[in-house]
Amino acid sequence: MDTCKKIKDLILTDYLDKEADQSVKAQIDEHLLSCPDCRLLAEDVKEQLVLPFESTTRHEVPEHLWTIIKDKIQNEPNPRSNFKTFIQTFVNVFSFPYLAPALAGLVIVILLGGVGFYHQIAEKRQDKEQSEYLVSLWRSSDVFTDIQSNADQTSIEKYFL
Amino acid sequence: MQEISDDIIIQAAEGNIAAFEMIYKAASSFVYNVALRITYNKEDAEEVTQEVFLIMHSKLKQFRGESSLKTWVYRVAVNCAINFARKTKSQKNSSVEYEEHLAPRVDADVHKEIEKEDRDRAVDKILGSLNEEQRTCVILRNIEGLSYEQIAETLQININTVRSRLKRAREKILATRKRADYGYL
Numbered sequence: 001m002d003t004c005k006k007i008k009d010l011i012l013t014d015y016l017d018k019e020a021d022q023s024v025k026a027q028i029d030e031h032l033l034s035c036p037d038c039r040l041l042a043e044d045v046k047e048q049l050v051l052p053f054e055s056t057t058r059h060e061v062p063e064h065l066w067t068i069i070k071d072k073i074q075n076e077p078n079p080r081s082n083f084k085t086f087i088q089t090f091v092n093v094f095s096f097p098y099l100a101p102a103l104a105g106l107v108i109v110i111l112l113g114g115v116g117f118y119h120q121i122a123e124k125r126q127d128k129e130q131s132e133y134l135v136s137l138w139r140s141s142d143v144f145t146d147i148q149s150n151a152d153q154t155s156i157e158k159y160f161l
Numbered sequence: 162m163q164e165i166s167d168d169i170i171i172q173a174a175e176g177n178i179a180a181f182e183m184i185y186k187a188a189s190s191f192v193y194n195v196a197l198r199i200t201y202n203k204e205d206a207e208e209v210t211q212e213v214f215l216i217m218h219s220k221l222k223q224f225r226g227e228s229s230l231k232t233w234v235y236r237v238a239v240n241c242a243i244n245f246a247r248k249t250k251s252q253k254n255s256s257v258e259y260e261e262h263l264a265p266r267v268d269a270d271v272h273k274e275i276e277k278e279d280r281d282r283a284v285d286k287i288l289g290s291l292n293e294e295q296r297t298c299v300i301l302r303n304i305e306g307l308s309y310e311q312i313a314e315t316l317q318i319n320i321n322t323v324r325s326r327l328k329r330a331r332e333k334i335l336a337t338r339k340r341a342d343y344g345y346l
Contacts, residue, residue: 009328012327012328012331012332013324013327013328013331014324016331017302017309017327019308019309044335045331045335048334048335048338049303049331049334049335050303052280052283052284052287053284053303053304055277055280056280056281056284056304057277057281058190058194059193059194059197060190061189061190061193061210062193062207065189065193065207065210065211066182066185066189068211069185069210069211069214069215070178070182072211072215073178073181073215073218074178076215076219
């Protein structure tokens with residue numbers, strides 16, 4: 001029974017569709033010789049699942065279809081022309097009489113503002129660097145030590161030293 | 162789907178419309194028929210086909226090598242068709258609309274034509290009885306002839322999932338046909 005089930009599954013798939021390899025096909029053919037139930041299924045399958053489809057009508061493609069497709073292809077926007085259109089639009093916008101000078105002025109203002117801002121930042125940085133330098137000098141020198149030692153000296157020591 | 166050379170793909174990716182037309186000619190039959198089977202509607206199938214090729218045109222540069230292009234075409238076609246079908250839900254009129262766009266035939270062998278139309282209607286009914294996942298697998302396997310591996314790559318599922326969906330679809334078809342007694346075509 002289990003063998004028949006497997007054979008029937010194969011009859012409905014690989015055997016019917018000629019996807020079964022030679023050894024499997026040979027086994028099925030041999031089984032069909034001795035099993036009327038499976039043989040009946042194979043006959044039913046051929047009659048109802050193979051023959052109806054073998055001579056089914058293949059419809060001609062309507063002739064006007066290519067014309068329609070070709071027209072759509074030739075009229076669809078080209079990616080290159082899209083870029084060209086973009087450039088043209090850009091040029092048109094900036095060729096407007098008052099817009100170009102206004103934008104040029106804006107660019108100059110931004111540049112000048114940027115330069116001024118840069119100078120401010122540079123000055124602040126310079127000041128900071130100087131301060132740090134002075135502090136480092138201050139800490140590394142003997143000035144503190146001298147002042148401290150001077151505070152502890154007597155008046156005679158101060159006179160001679 | 163017909164073979165497409167690497168040169169054609171490269172030229173099409175560079176914007177050569179004549180090269181892209183060659184890709185269209187190689188792939189359009191597959192795309193249109195899959196779209197028709199999934200949407201059940203001629204107008205929807207045309208829209209899906211347009212969408213698939215416009216997507217292909219815009220993203221062709223990303224692909225190298227024929228095999229990946231084929232799988233990608235399959236994938237885009239199936240996904241677009243499924244999304245469209247979900248959006249429009251036009252499956253209710255499937256039988257009627259499917260008949261309407263069968264091209265009028267002038268054929269001496271009327272019986273054969275009638276048989277063929279009956280067979281087409283039967284296929285339509287078979288597919289209509291399946292859920293979306295099962296139907297897609299059956300279309301790709303039984304009608305478009307894709308291998309299990311190609312179906313797995315197209316739908317981005319495991320190959321055993323392909324087997325499982327096909328098996329369940331076929332069990333359902335057999336059970337339905339026994340119950341409804343469609344009779345043989």
